[in-house]
Every structure is written in C-alpha cells, then in structure tokens.
Amino acid sequence: MLRRFTTTSILAREEKVGKMATIAQAIRMALHVGETKLGVTDIFGEDVGPPLGGVFTATQGLTKTWNSPLDERGIIGAAMGIALAGDRCVAEIQFCDYIYNTIDLLKLAGNACWASNGDWNLPMTVMTPVGSGIRGAIYHSHSFDATATHIPGWKIVMPSNALDAYGLLIACMKDPNPTMYLKPKALLRVKGEDLIPGEPENEKELRDRIDAPLGDRTQWKPKWPEGLTDFTIELGKGKIVKPGKQVTVVSYGRTLPIAKQVAQELEAQEGISAEVIDLRTLWPYDWAMISESIKKTRRAVFINEDTEVSNFGEHLLRRAVEEHFYDLVARPRLLAGAFLPGVGLADPLEAASVPQADSIRDLIREVAKEAA
Numbered sequence: 001m002l003r004r005f006t007t008t009s010i011l012a013r014e015e016k017v018g019k020m021a022t023i024a025q026a027i028r029m030a031l032h033v034g035e036t037k038l039g040v041t042d043i044f045g046e047d048v049g050p051p052l053g054g055v056f057t058a059t060q061g062l063t064k065t066w067n068s069p070l071d072e073r074g075i076i077g078a079a080m081g082i083a084l085a086g087d088r089c090v091a092e093i094q095f096c097d098y099i100y101n102t103i104d105l106l107k108l109a110g111n112a113c114w115a116s117n118g119d120w121n122l123p124m125t126v127m128t129p130v131g132s133g134i135r136g137a138i139y140h141s142h143s144f145d146a147t148a149t150h151i152p153g154w155k156i157v158m159p160s161n162a163l164d165a166y167g168l169l170i171a172c173m174k175d176p177n178p179t180m181y182l183k184p185k186a187l188l189r190v191k192g193e194d195l196i197p198g199e200p201e202n203e204k205e206l207r208d209r210i211d212a213p214l215g216d217r218t219q220w221k222p223k224w225p226e227g228l229t230d231f232t233i234e235l236g237k238g239k240i241v242k243p244g245k246q247v248t249v250v251s252y253g254r255t256l257p258i259a260k261q262v263a264q265e266l267e268a269q270e271g272i273s274a275e276v277i278d279l280r281t282l283w284p285y286d287w288a289m290i291s292e293s294i295k296k297t298r299r300a301v302f303i304n305e306d307t308e309v310s311n312f313g314e315h316l317l318r319r320a321v322e323e324h325f326y327d328l329v330a331r332p333r334l335l336a337g338a339f340l341p342g343v344g345l346a347d348p349l350e351a352a353s354v355p356q357a358d359s360i361r362d363l364i365r366e367v368a369k370e371a372a
Helices: 007-017 023-037 072-084 100-115 162-174 203-210 255-270 287-297 312-324 347-353 357-369
Strands: 040-045 065-067 088-092 124-130 155-157 179-184 239-242 247-251 274-278 281-283 300-307 333-337
Touching: 023 040, 023 088, 023 162, 023 179, 023 203, 040 072, 072 088, 072 100, 072 124, 124 162, 155 162, 162 179, 239 255, 247 255, 247 287, 247 357, 255 274, 255 300, 255 357, 274 287, 287 300, 287 312, 300 312, 300 357, 312 333, 333 357
Parallel strands: 040 065, 040 088, 088 124, 124 179, 155 179, 247 274, 247 300, 300 333
Antiparallel strands: 155 281, 239 274
C-alpha cells in the first residue's frame, strides 16, 4: 500500500520555518541585478514580460523583459543570436517538458566556444522550471537534468534554496558561455532561511516592494531593495548541508530539502549519521567534496527525481565505484524517478513516480546498516 507522504507535506512545513525571500523572489531580485549591473540586455520567453511576469512570477517588474511567441526553438535561436551579437541574455522555456525539441540548438550553443578555439562566446542563460510537486501531470512534471548533463559545453545549476538561487543565477549571468538554470517547481514558493545580501529583513516589506498586486498592474512598479549586490556562488562548488559519519547522501533540487530533513530525523531517532551534500552545480560538479565525504563515510547514496535509466546519478555512482571501490563497505545506491513516460496527476501516482521522504528514509537506513 502506497504511503501518502509527499513532497507537498514536507515542504509545507519548511515554508513555515523560513522567513526570508522565496526562490521565485530571489530569482526576480537576481535578474534585476543582472539587467542593472551585469549588462543583461534581454530577458524573454513565453509570458515572461508584462502583464504576467512569468508563470511563477519570477520575472515581474523587470525592465528588460519581453514576451516571445509560443516557440521554443525560436526562443533558443533568438538567445543564440543575441549572444553571438555580443549581448548578454536570459531566455526562459516555460516548462522543461517543452525544451526537448531544441536539443540540436542546445548542442550547437554548447559547441560554439570549443569549436572556435575560444573565439566565439555565447553569454546566454537558459532557465526552465523542472520536476514534479505541483500536480503538473504528464505535460508539466518532467525533469531535464539527465538530458542537460548529456550536452557538453553547458554549465548547469539547480538550486534548492533562495540564497543559492540568487547566487547561482548571478554566476550564470556573469559567465561568458552558455549556462542552464534549472528551477525546481516544487520549491519556488518555499521561503529561505538565509538572508540574501541587500534583502529587507522584514518579509512583508519585501512582498510590498517587489510582488505585483492582483488585478490591474498597469500602474504598478517595483521598489527594488537598494542594497542588492552581485553576490555570487561559484559554479562547480557543492555544499555540505548536514555533516555526518556513516553514509554520504548526494542530492540537489526538490529532493535535497527532503533528504536533509530525513537525515536529521534518522540521526535524532535512530542514531544513523548521514552527511548530506547539496550538489548545486551539476556541471562542473564538486567531485572533490563528494570524494572526501565517501572516503570518510565509506557509503554513498545518490538521489534525484529524473528517470532512473541514463540518470545523472548513475554517472556519479559509476565514478564512486571506480575511484572508491576499496573504500566502500556497502553498495552505492541510486534513488531516482521511475522509468515512466510521465508523472501521474493524482497524489498517489505522483508520489509513486518520484522519490519521497519514505523511500529516501528506507534507502539511507538500508545502506547505513548494510554489512561490509
């Protein structure tokens, strides 16, 4: 019988704990810094400009936004053209489910710097919402991390909290070559626990300043916090969000806060000490951090919600085996999404399609207790 313990319940608790900006607000503030201080000339995509400001409100109130036609290939092609002309842009694919018909263009963008021996740079960021957690069913719940990491030439990030969302997006906009910014849909409304530099400490003040009102917005203009900076999180650097001694847990995006909370509960209730690493950047990724942790714990679990076949976690697991075969005292394991054409609409179907707290807890417990 399927347990009905889903992403929604665990993240609802986290929303009550956090007091700072949401990820959507963090993205909006970072884009404001991008257009005012980093030379971003265009921020565009379907419904990115006024009046909507993005389906998740992440582009409200910005001055460089414009609405594209319903044409994903046109969006990526336009971004490449803007970047090749020497300008810096951020293009959004409204949901990653619809980015797949642009793969050949993403491949060309990734090739440009390498194929030209460094003569052609493409300072473009493509951002797109990914993953489950909003009951998006078959057309609005897919993941893209496995496919994205199969396209060389791109730097790829996926934040799990508001501060990282801000700092990673700033890093992407500063980069001279293509970056992919994957936004976990389930976390976009989750409030952060760490203050973004320049963010007002009063949550209501921030909302009043930068959240567009409901209804008529024709006269509304945001009042951006004056102290916002180009605070940057270096691409390729992970973060240990919970130290531990018995098993290394590597995750990112939606499954990261769930894994962290499960690890905290396991340690408090059963004495199982798991070290949780937020990968943050999928390429280039922080193998040094993962490797040092595996040497210490001698056990490894990799968790994400993309489908399990040809999963990015499989690459990490393979590397763990190749480089730490004689260090490991238990089989390294992968927990990922079911290999299905889509994610089901009903709660039980969605919960059965991607990792949830119960499956994460069971696997960490199993690996921690596996005999050498």
